[in-house]
Amino acid sequence: MSMKPLEFDRRYGELDQVISAYLGEAADDEPDKPSLALQAYLRHTWHTRPWALGTAEQQLREYARNPPGRLRQRLGEFDPVPDVGVPDSGIQNWLLQLADHIKRSIEEGQVPPLATPETHWEWRVRFPELAQFFGGWFSQDMPDEFTEHDAAVDDYAATTDRQLIARAVGELHELLALDLEDIDYALALAELGMEVEPPAPLSPADWLALIADRLRDVQVDYGTPQDS
Template structure:
């Protein structure tokens, strides 16, 4: 059974490879920026590509129309995405949490990475990212 383009990209994450090739970057040998806190949108996306895919794809402004709540969006990602990409996302969330960021910095980070909705009540962005890391780790 063939997959629709969106389903195929969710499962195999190939859109990132196409975009990198278009921009002249080799997808298989791309170097991530050094472990400093990213300063530009490009640095955020280069350092956290799967987190950008996740936040931009599942937590855009359409998220409330597509999913009942944040947990349902996370579960949809887990149900429809290859386990290798889930593992990559798990590592990237943990990497983000190791950066010396405050709540303002987390807001900048998730905005740069494509999140267009607030975290679920009663969580701050930092607290929600910790919860998300736990959800991903338990899969």
């Protein structure tokens, strides 16, 4: 019988978050230097859910010391650790090393400064609604579904809960506050799921600012009292 979601979260939920940060990234942690993936996890978690760090450290150690056996794997009692390129013989030491890094970060108060995301995972967890927006409305199929970029934005605004639209506006302003070069904004859009170019002749930053204004106007319209 598969493990119930609540039981899984209690045992492995935060461990799963740590491991997810490694998908597509090198698990090249060293005793004196966490990998890029773990740095991204620490940075995001310190600034959004600092209380989860202690849980992550505990779950990593518990899993490393008492890994589920093959029978429990076949029975589906837990989700196995995804393949991150670490050989089976090295998984235990690697997990304990991650726990040591997290413990050191907590005990020494090593709060990473806010910075531009450095991994695909970090882009998507920092800007979740933009990942939904760009990945859902600006995939490679966008030209077949909409006549122009503005039509896609209007469709998002018309079919999305206003609270999520407000979240997208906030994330757009946060993205613009990174003050990146155009090439870096283009890369950011790709990380967030966009598969088409911004409309010419606008730069990525100018287009993002235009979308923010357009969606903010939608919020203003929602908040305008109707005439009786």
